Each structure stands twice: as structure tokens, then as C-alpha cells.
Amino acid sequence: MGVPASTRAPVEKESAREVTQTTLGLLAGSSRPGSPTMTPVTPSPRDSPPPATRAALSRSWRPLHADRLPRSELRERLLPAWAPVAPWMWLLPLLPVVLGGVMRFWQLARPQEIAFDETYYVKDSWALVLSGYEQSWPEEADAGFSAGHPPDPTGDASFVVHPPVGKWLIGLGMLLFGPGDAFGWRFFPAVAGTVMIALVVLAALLMFRSPVVAAVAGTLLAVDGLHLTHSRLALLDIFLALFVLLAFVFLLLDRFDGRRRLIDRLPDPGRPHGGPTPMGPWLGVRWWRIAAGVSCGLAVGVKWNALYFVAALGIITVLWDLGARRAAGVRHWFPAGVLKDGLFAFVCMIPVALVTYVATWAGWLRTSGGYDRQWAAEHPGEGVQWLPGALRSLWEYHRAAYEFHVQLDSGHTYMAGPAQWPILGRPTSYFYESLQQGQNGCEVPNCSQAILNLGNPVIWWTAIPVMIALLILALTWRRWRMDWGILSPLALVAVGWLPWFAYPERTQFFFYALPYLPFMVLLLAAGLCMILPGRESPGQASSKAYRIASWSVVGVWLALVLAVAWYFWPIWTAQVIPYEAWHRRMWFPSWI
Helix, strand or coil: CCCCCCCCCCCCCCCCHHHHHCCCCCCCCCCCCCCCCCCCCCCCHHHCCCHHHHHHHCCCCCCCCHHHCCHHHHHHHHCCCCCCCCHHHHHCCHHHHHHHHHHHHCCCCCCCCCCCCHHHHHHHHHHHHHHCCCECCCCCHHHHHHHCCCCCCCCCECCCCCCCHHHHHHHHHHHHHCCCCHHHHHHHHHHHHHHHHHHHHHHHHHHHCCHHHHHHHHHHHHCCHHHHHHHCCCCCHHHHHHHHHHHHHHHHHHHHHHHHHHHHHCCCCCCCCCCCCCCCCCCCCCHHHHHHHHHHHHHHCCCCCHHHHHHHHHHHHHHHHHHHHHHHCCCCHHHHHHHHHHHHHHHHHHHHHHHHHHHCCHHHHHCCCCCCCCHHHHCCCCCCCCCCHHHHHHHHHHHHHHHHHHCCCCCCCCCCCHHHCCCCCCCCEEEEEEEECCCCCCCCCEEEEEEECCCCHHHHHHHHHHHHHHHHHHHHCHHHCCCHHHHHHHHHHHHHHHHHHHCCCCCCCHHHHHHHHHHHHHHHHHHHHCCCCCCCCCCCCCCHHHHHHHHHHHHHHHHHHHHHHHHHHHHHCCCEEEHHHHHHCCCCHHHC
16 A cells, blocks of 8 residues: 555655755656765755655655645755855866867867778768769869869769768868868867767766766766767767767756746645646646757768667656656656657657758758759659658658668678677777878888777776666666666667667677767766765765775776876877887777
8 A cells, every 4th residue: 555645755765955965866856975076964854754654655656746745845856956066166077178179179180181981071071062962073082182172073963871961060161161171171070079078068967966077077078089089080970979969968958947847837735726736737848858859850860870869868858757747746647747748759859850850951952963863753653652752752862871771781891890899899990101200200210190999998998887887776776776867878878889789790880889978978977976975964974084095096097097098199199109109009909
């Protein structure tokens, strides 16, 4: 049976006031101690239910009904105030943004030569700027771009298998700085990489309410080699990762905005007309959620594998709403969340994303020369008949591109399946040049100049046990059970990684892991900072030895991360170094 109404208390709640201690938030708004930067408040006796009630609640999912909860207490429960921190601590999250920006823009045009898949995207991007659709190029085009004098495209449409958003952004940089300047075609990838660091910092602040966690998360992304190399080359995956992360941040903002609306629209039992709320209110138009839908459409407009993230984000945002209604005490929180939040979440995200995605093909749709643009006119009575001719041609183009993707099984020297990604089993070499003394600043008999998209080994190898431990905590340990701050990024890491196992015959590369990297560093930062002591109330203080030990462990680990980043910097950024120095950095034969 349930708990008597007179003694019913929130589920999974230690105390509403204890929320100010939290390092990690939780689905229903309950607290978690241990934040390194927040001042916990000792709960008063009235905040805790009697022991018998606590025992009953441990076996019950029945929430405290909102008609019994004053609005002030409801606000404290759903939107707890931030604990005060020293003003200087708010400077900490800015440091990784500045550091990351400098690392991404410094000598951005090195090398001036076309590197790896820039051979496709630089030319496709400039063709989009010139004509609105991708074209084929003469054989000497790469040399012309590298020399600063790109030739003209042939005028023949080219079959490409990725949507145009990332290429439009690359092309915009070329339009601003010139098509023959490597700085121009790499400018917006560097902007995207720097913005991603800021977004990770913002996400960490919203999720964990700690400037320390935010600064650590931003630093980890700033000094990771996979992210750095993609921020410094004209490749598409950095834009895919950017828009997925941006959609997540928009949904975080929507989460807090939705809780504010829920508080404001629930009846206040302290007022004359306050009363029961069996289903709870409709929360109105969710503008942050619509913005997330636009960002999802842009992500799919870079690469189609963003669809996995779109599905996961849609489910996550509805689960957050269900948790809010349950925590607010809505009696029928599950059907109310599905009907009043879930259906509108679908409308806000999926149709908006679809319209946004189609709009990204505007250049192809508004012109007549793109690949398959005239397919509908040339094949009357074929294809999806209820679509207009232009969209029917676009559908056929997508069908052909999909067949290419699923049948792609050609071998490649640097192909790597998803099982190799977490252990850095086979990074991708984007550029390598052997130099002799006197060439390009080489001062010894033999030099190397390389770009290897190797992730920071300390970050990636530490993330494996940390994420496993966090998953176990979230699923088994009552103190962290169903914690949204753990499960949400874990789910996004999973959807960025696990689906690739379904295509074992397909040619795959390590850089496919880039979209889930931001969520991995969020988990890693939070997991590490969980061991740090908070500024406890009297009687709760950690021992001096523990404080020294915990801060020393985290500090030494961060120093090791930075030292390894400095060590691998030359092979992330195409610096000219002696051949022996390059070879020492190849710790495993599979890295060569």
C-alpha cells in the first residue's frame, strides 16, 4: 500500500535544501552531496520525513501531490537556488574557452596543402558558393588550391553523399578570406571547435552547477587531439558535433524553462482557488525546444548519422518533463507527461527538424544543374508520386546516397571499427610529409610533418573506467539512482557509438566518434569532481588528509592531461619536428 497522505513525502529526496550541495542533478530534482564548489546547508528537522515514512517511500514511487505543496517549496524543489561561490571562480570556465581558441587558430593555415578529405570538401564548398550545387573539378584542382590559385570547376554536376550544411559553412570562410587560402577554408571549423568548448562549459554549468566541473570539462575538450585536429581542418564532422551539442544545450535550457512554467501554472494551495492537479497544466510553446529542432535539422544537414542523436534527444527531453511533473507532485504524471509534453515535443522537434533539413538543400532546389535535379522530369511516373517534382528528385538523390553509404565496404589504410575507438586503436593520419634538412624549416637531416587525429590518451583511457563506474552507480546505487546528469550524457555517448556495430562490413574511421566526445568529457569531468570534498557544514567536514589527497589526485591527473597534450601538439598541428621525435610519439604500430 502507499503512505498516508498526512505523512507522504517526496520520493528520492533527502532534502530540498540539500540540492545546493549537488555535483550532479537528478531526474526528479533530489539532491546529491559532494560538489567541490557549493556550500551545503544542513537540513532542518521539518525537511525530513519520519523514519517509518522514509522506509515506506523507499518502496514507493508515489509522489507528493502538488495540491499539498506550497509554491515556494515547489520552486525550491524543482529549481533550487545556486549556492554562492567566490566571484573569482566564475572566471575559471572562461579559461578553457580562451585556451581552446588560441590552440585552434594559431597557425591555422599550416599546412597550406589540401589534407585528407579536404580534397572533397574544399572543392565542393567552393562550388556551392559559385553555383549552389557541387560540381566536378579538373585533376589539378588540389594543387591549384594549395598554391593559392584554384581553377574553375568543370560545370558538370557531381554526385556527393553528404548534405550541404557543413560545406556551406566552409564555403563561407572561403568567401570571406579567399578560396586559395587554407585559413579561409579552415576558419569556420576553428570557430565551430571554439564554440563547442563554450557550449560544453555552459552545459556543465547547467547540469552540475559547479564552475570547477565546467572548467574541467571545457579544458578536456580543448586539449583533446581528435577535437583539435577537426577544428583545424575543413572536414564535416566538427559541424555535426557542434549542432548535436547545441541541440543538447537548447534542451537543457528548455528543461529549466519548462520547470519554471510548471511551477507558475500549478495551483497554489496557499491561495483561495488552489486545488488538486491530477494532470497538471499544459506548458505552452517551448521556444528552446523549437530551437533544438532547428539545430537537429542542421546536424542532419551535415551528416545523416545525426539521426541517432535526434531520436535520443527527443526521448531524453520527454523523460525530463516526466520527471518534472512527478517531482512537482502531479498525480497522473506519466500520462500527463506523454500527452501534454511528449506529443508537443514531437511537434516542436521532428517537423521543425525536417523543414530545416529540406531548407538546407535550397541551393540545389533553386538551381537546375545539380546532380539528379532533373530526375523527376526525366522519369515521369516513377518515385514518390505525391511529392512535387523538385522534392521527388531530391528523394531519389537521397535513395541513391543511402545505397552508397550502406554498401561502402572498400578497404582503407586507416579504417577502424567502433571497438577500437575508446582505446585509440587506429587513429587516422590526415597529413604526413617527409622533409630533408633545409626544407620548410627542417634543421636536421630528416624531419616529419604530420597531422594525426589521435585523442588525448589520458582523457580517452580514463574515460573508460569512469563511464562504466557512473553507469553502475546510476543503475544500482540508491544515492545516484536514475540521475539525469549521468544517464543523459551516457545515453548520448551510447547512440554515438553503439549503432556503428550494426555495420561491421562498412568502412569506418575513428573520427566518427567526434559527435559523442563532448558528452564523454562531461561525464569524465563530473566523475572526477565527485571525489572532491565540498565546503561542508560543521560536523560534516571531510578530513584534512582526504581533502589533500582528493585535490592532489585530480590536480595531478589534470597536469598529466596538459602535459600529454603538449607532447602530442606537434603531430596534431603539422609542426616540423625531427623524424625521431615523430617516431617516439608513435606508441603503438597501429598509430603509424
